[in-house]
Amino acid sequence: MRVESTSLADVLLLVPEAFRDDRGWFTRTFDTAIFDRAAADLGIDVRSGDFTQDSQSRSRRGVVRGMHGRGGRGEAKLVRCARGSVLDVLVDIRPTSATFGQQASFELDDERHAHLYVPPGFLHGFQVTSEQADVCYRIDRPHEPGEDIGVAYDDPDLAIAWPEPVTVVSDRDRSAGSWATLRATLV
Known part of the structure; x- marks a missing residue:
């Protein structure tokens, strides 16, 4: 597994190596020693043992889930697409970060097997x-619904370039607040 820095401060892309033969393929999807060494080398204050909960979602083509965040001390997560493909989007909402307010997109799929480390x-x-996708999340603390924050997936200030026509969005995501309102509470 290779660990790469990204254009967003403290966000890591973990890229496993798939071994292929006539049976199909095999890959180690996560390696604690490699992750811990890379995080330490980059000065990122997280270790593999910090993750406490795994979750998975299944969605069909065009579905958008997001844009979600967590207030309080935030939430670190590892995200991967175990089946199909997704465009994963992150927005840095840390006011003291060099990349505050910036966004980046990452293609995650079941061919490359990459993970994103998303810090709080x-x-x-x-x-x-793809026609269908399973997205797996490894999270560093239990879900606290009262700390949920969000910005509408179609917020004009974020202007996220979703690659497909948006087919389904939850009522919660559709009625989420604006980036301008959230930003004002952060700075």
Whole structure:
């Protein structure tokens, strides 16, 4: 597994190596030693043992889930697409970060097997770009619904370029607040 820095401060892309033969393929999807060494080398204050909960979602083409975040001390997560493909989008909402307010998109799929390490202080969302996709999340603390924050997936200030026509969005995501309102509470 290779660990790469990204254009957003403290966000890591973990890229496993798939071994292929006539049976199909095999990959180690996560390696604690490699993750811990890379995080320490980059000065990122997280270790593999910090993750406490795994979750999975299944969605169909065009579905958007996001843009979600967590207030309080935030939430770190590892995100991967175990089946199909998604465009995963992050927005840095840490006011003291060099990349505050910036966004980046990452293609996650079941061919490359890449994971994103998302540190606390980010909005996160994705759109399914295959017929169906399973997205797996490894989270560093139990869900506290009272700390949920969000920005509408179609917020004009974020202007996220979703690659597919948006087919389904939850009522919660559709009625989420604006980036301008959230930003004003952060700075």
